[in-house]
Amino acid sequence: MFTLDLRIVILLSSVMSALMATVLFSAYRSFPASIKGLGWWTASSVLLFAASILFGLGGMIPDWLSIVVANTAMFLAVGCRLLGTQCFYGREPTSRLVLLFTVLGTAGVAWWSLVQPDYQARVALVAPLLAILYGMQLYLIARYADRHFGSYFFGGVMLVQTAVVVVRFVTNFTGQANYSSFYSGDLVQSIYLAIYAFITMTLAVGFMMVATRRLHLELARVSNMDPLTDALNRRAFSDRYESEIRRIKRHDQAMSLLIMDLDHFKRINDKHGHAVGDSVLVHFSSTVTRLLRETDHFARFGGEEFVALLPETAAAEAQLVAERICECLRQAGDMGTTGIPRYTVSMGLAEMSRGDESLDSVVGRADAALYRAKMAGRDRLEIATPLKGTNSAGANEFAVSLGRTGS
Secondary structure, three states: OOOOOOOHHHHHHHHHHHHHHHHHHHHHHOOOOOOHHHHHHHHHHHHHHHHHHHHEEOEEEHHHHHHHHHHHHHHHHHHHHHHHHHHHHHOOOOHHHHHHHHHHHHHHHHHHHHHOOOHHHHHHHHHHHHHHEEEEEHHHHHHHHHOHHHHHHHHHHHHHHHHHHHHHHHHOOOOOOOOOOOOOOHHHHHHHHHHHHHHHHHHHHHHHHHHHHHHHHHHHHHHHHHHOOOOOOHHHHHHEEEEEHHHHHHHHHEEEEEEOOOOOHHHHHHHHHHHHHHHHHHHHHHHOOOOOOOOOEEEEEEOOOOEEEEEEHHHHHHHHHHHHHHHHHHHOOOHHHHHOOOOOOEEEEEEEEEOOHHHHHHHHHHHHHHHHHHHHHOEEEOOOOOOOOOOOOOOOOOOOOOOOOOO
């Protein structure tokens, strides 16, 4: 009958831990600081490597090393994984709980191995503590993880690990298992240690999958967003425009584009400094984003110039949006309380009612309207001339003042 050499299994897990520690450390050094938890997971793999070596040398080195120190390293390793998972999902690390479990586990293991040897008592203590630590990580994944394959894999592996520890605890009291020692030939013990060796690697693989997914999202955000204002950049906005223009062509819908330029922005920089100027840009971006719908697209085209694309919106409706934006700006600026001076914005509005107009064309029409708004006194909206052959509802060729009376 085939028998499994448990020492080989444990030592093999140490090799897996060493390999994953190398991979995780490389990711820790190369991934952006916004992806947190990699350091904790690297430390966990190093600790598991040490624990596996000590477990594997049981009977060849003193028990206080192969049992007590090995279990301490294992508790710390599982605790580091919990802390890393908490950091990754933006939760407060429970360092004190990990330390408490490590102290309790170490004290119990030391007593039932050096003072009053009892392997079943050690299992009865260690298994529930580990199950709680694994269960907390499983809850984090279920509660906060994005819904994609990497998260499902990570959560599935964590579920298996939690279930195995619970089963080990239950079988400890059935009387069917031969828990005379760590290396007993009992089937349950053999299965547990084999799964332990496998899970050691696959849990780290699962975490790397979700971390890599987060990295891809971060890179996509950086490549598509303006770093100061978190608005779309010009390239990303162009992609959104192409997608929306095809849609209005299919469904015969109107769409409007607002081009916005902050009035006298150079004066703000010259008088208050570029830091305040940046704060004004951030304030403007957050104000407009808050007033737009989730289906709208907002971008910074450069300097103090921004654009907003409003799908399924005719010029008359877009005009109301512009009025809300200007009114909010007039009420917000107050250097004494908000840290930013009062400022206004001029706008040009162009409506698209057919799906063959290029972005350059519609931006050109809106920009011409913006220029007229600047020349007419600023803090106002002008609506662009419709393309020939269109019948744009509400797209009148006249200026619309958005300022206060007499502005």
